[in-house]
Amino acid sequence: MKIALLGYSGSGKTTIVHTLSGKKHESFDPLKPATVSVKIHDERLRRISEIAKPQKITEAEITFIDIKGAAEETGFDEKIIQLAVNQDKIAFVIPVFLQERNPVNELGSLYLEMVYRDQEKIQSILEKRKQDIIHGRRKKGQEEEVLEKCLFTLEKEKILSTIELDRQQSTFLGSLGLITVKKFFVIANGSIITDNFYEFCHLHNLRFCLIDAAAFDKNQIESFWDQFLKAAELLRFYTIVGKETRAWLLSEGATVLDAAEAIHTDIAAGFIRADVVKYEDFISCGSFSICREKGLLRSEAKTGIVKDGDIIHIHTTR
Numbered sequence: 082m083k084i085a086l087l088g089y090s091g092s093g094k095t096t097i098v099h100t101l102s103g104k105k106h107e108s109f110d111p112l113k114p115a116t117v118s119v120k121i122h123d124e125r126l127r128r129i130s131e132i133a134k135p136q137k138i139t140e141a142e143i144t145f146i147d148i149k150g151a152a153e154e155t156g157f158d159e160k161i162i163q164l165a166v167n168q169d170k171i172a173f174v175i176p177v178f179l180q181e182r183n184p185v186n187e188l189g190s191l192y193l194e195m196v197y198r199d200q201e202k203i204q205s206i207l208e209k210r211k212q213d214i215i216h217g218r219r220k221k222g223q224e225e226e227v228l229e230k231c232l233f234t235l236e237k238e239k240i241l242s243t244i245e246l247d248r249q250q251s252t253f254l255g256s257l258g259l260i261t262v263k264k265f266f267v268i269a270n271g272s273i274i275t276d277n278f279y280e281f282c283h284l285h286n287l288r289f290c291l292i293d294a295a296a297f298d299k300n301q302i303e304s305f306w307d308q309f310l311k312a313a314e315l316l317r318f319y320t321i322v323g324k325e326t327r328a329w330l331l332s333e334g335a336t337v338l339d340a341a342e343a344i345h346t347d348i349a350a351g352f353i354r355a356d357v358v359k360y361e362d363f364i365s366c367g368s369f370s371i372c373r374e375k376g377l378l379r380s381e382a383k384t385g386i387v388k389d390g391d392i393i394h395i396h397t398t399r
């Protein structure tokens with residue numbers, strides 16, 4: 082799971098990654114950002130492993146892309162934006178620890194910068210397509226309608242992830258390199274969030290988490306990751322296979338087939354069904370078979386929705 086950190090210079094991106102990974106890194110080439118993988122400290126995985134007694138325990142991992150910040154006055158270079166677009170998720174990093182910076186204004190600027198960037202991009206795509214239609218090289222179709230709808234949304238200063246799209250429409254918009262198609266979330270760097278910051282996030286449907294990166298209390302790591310994953314709309318599921326217990330990440334709303342896909346494409350291809358047990362039930366019963374006897378095991382077809390904490394055993398044809 083690759084997460085791009087996007088924020089103006091000095092917002093604390095590098096400090097956050099350093100705090101979470103324990104590794105020093107710095108990239109001097111803006112187009113080759115530092116890429117740092119961090120294992121997610123996971124108390125549930127530890128407790129599952131106490132019962133399963135595996136030889137190997139594998140935590141889920143987040144890869145942070147520490148993208149070089151820009152000054153708020155100049156904004157981000159197009160190539161930098163493209164770097165962010167190419168990752169799975171984008172987090173806005175906003176400093177709330179500095180007296181001299183106004184977090185709401187800074188978040189507003191970053192948000193609007195992305196809105197205006199997509200607006201310009203769609204305007205130029207539409208302009209080109211209009212010329213093609215005028216000169217008979219293209220017929221007006223559904224794609225132009227979607228683009229008009231997007232432009233309308235952006236003109237209202239709303240991001241494109243707020244539009245309901247079918248699969249075909251999202252594939253089409255995804256192919257255009259638009260940034261606001263991706264859902265953003267916010268990492269507030271500091272210890273306190275003001276009411277107006279909270280309200281801004283709420284109004285714009287932005288989930289957020291808080292990290293005091295420079296004075297991080299290691300005892301808070303578990304609750305930080307819980308907050309972070311909720312903000313990023315991610316959940317964790319677990320597998321106990323052979324001699325390994327392992328935690329995995331999935332996007333909220335993903336299916337057991339998506340879970341199988343995350344493990345291995347072969348497992349998804351041979352998918353028959355999945356046995357699923359809730360984390361709490363597994364801990365109280367002590368095994369899958371007791372969960373089954375107590376009626377606490379659900380058998381899911383491909384479309385079953387995975388919930389945070391599910392322990393999943395996938396049956397395959399191979």
Ligand SMILES: Nc1nc2c(ncn2[C@@H]2O[C@H](COP(=O)(O)OP(=O)(O)O)[C@@H](O)[C@H]2O)c(=O)[nH]1
Nearest residue numbers: 090091092093094095096178270271293294295
């Ligand atoms: N007090 C305080 N200082 C911080 C915090 N996060 C970053 N800093 C300081 O702010 C400066 C910029 O941070 P850096 O991580 O380099 O920002 P970047 O440009 O976004 O990568 C550095 O001097 C950090 O030590 C924080 O949470 N609290």
Ligand SMILES: [Mg+2]
Nearest residue numbers: 094095149150
């Ligand atoms: Mg930095």
